[in-house]
Amino acid sequence: MKQNMKLSDFTFELPASLIAQTPAERRGEDRLLVIDRRTGEYKDEKFCNIVNYIDSGSLVVVNNTRVRKARVYGVSETGGRVQFLFADRIDDERWTAIVSRSRKQTPGKRFVFFSDSGEEYCRAVIEGDVEDGDSGSALKVVKFSAPVNEDFFRICGHVPLPPYIKREDDFNDETRYQTIYAKNLGSLASPTAGLHLTDDIFNSFRNKGIDTAEVTLSVGMGTFLPVRTENIEDHVMHTEHYSITPETADKINAAKRAGRKIVSVGTTSLRTLESACDENGVVRSGMGKTNLFITPGYAFKVVDELLTNFHTPESTLLMLVSAFAGRENILRAYKHAVEEGYRFFSYGDATFLK
Numbered sequence: 001m002k003q004n005m006k007l008s009d010f011t012f013e014l015p016a017s018l019i020a021q022t023p024a025e026r027r028g029e030d031r032l033l034v035i036d037r038r039t040g041e042y043k044d045e046k047f048c049n050i051v052n053y054i055d056s057g058s059l060v061v062v063n064n065t066r067v068r069k070a071r072v073y074g075v076s077e078t079g080g081r082v083q084f085l086f087a088d089r090i091d092d093e094r095w096t097a098i099v100s101r102s103r104k105q106t107p108g109k110r111f112v113f114f115s116d117s118g119e120e121y122c123r124a125v126i127e128g129d130v131e132d133g134d135s136g137s138a139l140k141v142v143k144f145s146a147p148v149n150e151d152f153f154r155i156c157g158h159v160p161l162p163p164y165i166k167r168e169d170d171f172n173d174e175t176r177y178q179t180i181y182a183k184n185l186g187s188l189a190s191p192t193a194g195l196h197l198t199d200d201i202f203n204s205f206r207n208k209g210i211d212t213a214e215v216t217l218s219v220g221m222g223t224f225l226p227v228r229t230e231n232i233e234d235h236v237m238h239t240e241h242y243s244i245t246p247e248t249a250d251k252i253n254a255a256k257r258a259g260r261k262i263v264s265v266g267t268t269s270l271r272t273l274e275s276a277c278d279e280n281g282v283v284r285s286g287m288g289k290t291n292l293f294i295t296p297g298y299a300f301k302v303v304d305e306l307l308t309n310f311h312t313p314e315s316t317l318l319m320l321v322s323a324f325a326g327r328e329n330i331l332r333a334y335k336h337a338v339e340e341g342y343r344f345f346s347y348g349d350a351t352f353l354k
Contacts, residue, residue, distance in 0.1 A: 037325035069157030074111030193266035
């Protein structure tokens with residue numbers, strides 16, 4: 001049963017010093033807070049020991065989306081440097097984008113885009129605004145002077161690090177802000193729970209009889225948008241696209257029938273599975289769209305355990321994990337994490353809710 005909750009119910013104090021600005025020196029060398037979602041008890045661990053907390057026979061589901069270098073700087077006719085975060089392709093010459101100093105980017109404004117070596121690559125013009133019906137945020141329609149493909153982002157783009165990482169991206173981010181199994185290009189943000197997983201950890205899963213499967217959800221622009229309504233049920237969730245192969249759906253459904261646990265790596269995998277199932281928890285294959293907003297009171301049909309990072313105050317993701325493990329349990333565990341100096345958000349430490 002849905003609960004009538006306010007945005008202020010999902011806040012906590014977080015020192016800025018605990019917001020991770022860089023990844024761990026080596027992938028997987030992070031801390032892990034294991035939380036019993038029924039009792040609220042928690043335990044400090046090392047992430048490399050995650051296999052010890054997943055039962056033999058479980059199915060671990062990951063999101064294999066790949067992050068596009070979608071953050072691109074354009075130079076205006078007056079010489080100003082403007083940031084574009086390209087969201088969706090309309091056709092060969094048109095994209096939607098979030099543009100910095102948005103109100104000043106009126107129709108007809110022209111920009112030049114340069115490669116990292118300083119050479120002009122292409123030009124574009126602002127065609128107008130497009131209202132995103134899901135999030136209510138104004139996007140711009142950007143028309144290029146000639147068709148662009150992924151080479152444009154590869155040559156001119158930057159890794160779209162989230163706004164709470166207060167630095168420019170560097171070469172290290174091109175690999176560390178991708179999971180090791182990233183395949184399907186199209187996300188504006190990484191499914192960050194998977195950033196901790198290594199080949200050694202996958203080998204430990206296989207050795208214990210833990211199976212794995214992949215889904216794809218392209219993380220969209222909504223990941224950057226805050227909740228602006230005090231009554232959380234008034235928030236409209238952004239729409240994202242997902243796909244599940246028949247092989248993956250069969251594997252998940254077989255595991256559920258056999259009573260084996262489904263372990264979701266990240267909230268994106270979880271939202272995909274919970275969106276693609278029927279009322280009995282049977283997962284359907286194919287392509288789909290989801291704007292599923294999971295808040296306390298939601299009845300989970302597919303996922304039994306969740307590996308996820310620490311989430312920002314008053315965010316839809318904090319609401320999701322509160323639905324999964326109980327708001328009081330989560331806020332108590334987060335308070336402990338703050339006291340113990342855990343690193344938070346995309347490049348930070350992880351939690352395992354079991």
